[in-house]
Amino acid sequence: MGHREDLLEGAKRCLLQKGFMRTTARDVVKESGTNLASIGYHYGSKDALLAQAYVALVEDMADAFEGGEAAGLTTEPGSVERFREVWSNVIATMKEPGSPWRLSMEIIVIGDQMPELRDHLAKAQQEAGRGFIPLLMGGREEDVSGDELGTLGMFYVTLMTGLIAQWTFDPKTAPEADRLAEGLRRVIEAATGGGAP
Template sequence: MGHREDLLEGAKRCLLEKGFARTTARDIVRESGTNLASIGYHYGSKDALLVQAYVALVEEWGDRFHPGADGPSMTPARSLDRFREVWTSVTDSLPESRAVWLLSFEIVLLGDRMPEVRRLLAEAQEASRSGLIPLFTDVPEPDLDKAVVDTEGRFYLTLLQGLMLQWIFDPGTATDAAQLTDGLRRVLEGARGTEAGAREAE
């Protein structure tokens, strides 16, 4: 690996061990075996490097849930069964991914004090939204329409962030995949009933 890759791997290890606010440029240099000048040359700033490292950690976690990661899913895309399957995989991963999600919430809380970090992460959220959709639909990410990313992608990302907050706060009372799926089913049935009633009234 070159210095760029070494820095990224070192920054990832620092984030998991010390978090965002407590990681210094010297920590990264020591962990990566590089030098301070390399951070500015390859990433522009320590914070920009840490944001890239954080995004890489989230992507590595998310890659495990893409259809085909452990063999193709036999559950139909866009079905409630697929919806439950994906969220079950997400919650089952929490013991080993807890550090990544704690890091996520630390960064959110730092947003007001670190506007540059907030800007960089806001740009990364577009990729997060589009990356979630194939889990549920089997539509490859490059084929997604922007309107789908701005609606379905936002829906899935909002569910993910809310679910993670619950599981980090108290796993014993957090919503599980079956409850989330049943909630969606009830919402869909209610919406269909309301629409059918409106058509009959016409």
């Protein structure tokens, strides 16, 4: 690995150990075995490096959202069953020891103090919405329209953010996927005149 990759891996470990606010450039350098100048050369700033490290941590969990490469999703795209299956997989990643999702709550709290980090991750959030659509509805990421991203994609990102908050704040009362799917069924019934929830 070169310095760029070493920095990214070191930053990922630092984030999981210390979070955004407590991780210093020197921490990353020590963890990666590189030097301070490498951060600026490869990433521009420590905040940009930490943002990319966070995105990489989230991407590392992408297989879990689909049930892992070997298992894959087994339900019909666009169905309530697919909704339950995907969110069950997502919630499982929130229960894992050392889950990086708590970092999302830190970003929300410190966003004003680290605007470069916030801006970089706001763009990554858009891409997360683009990834959720084919995962839940079928199709391909490259075919997701701007309108779909702004509506359906942001709906899923909002649900994800709420779940992260609940699982971080109080895991004992945070909803499991079955409860979310039942809530969705009731919303659909009410919206389509299929009966009161």
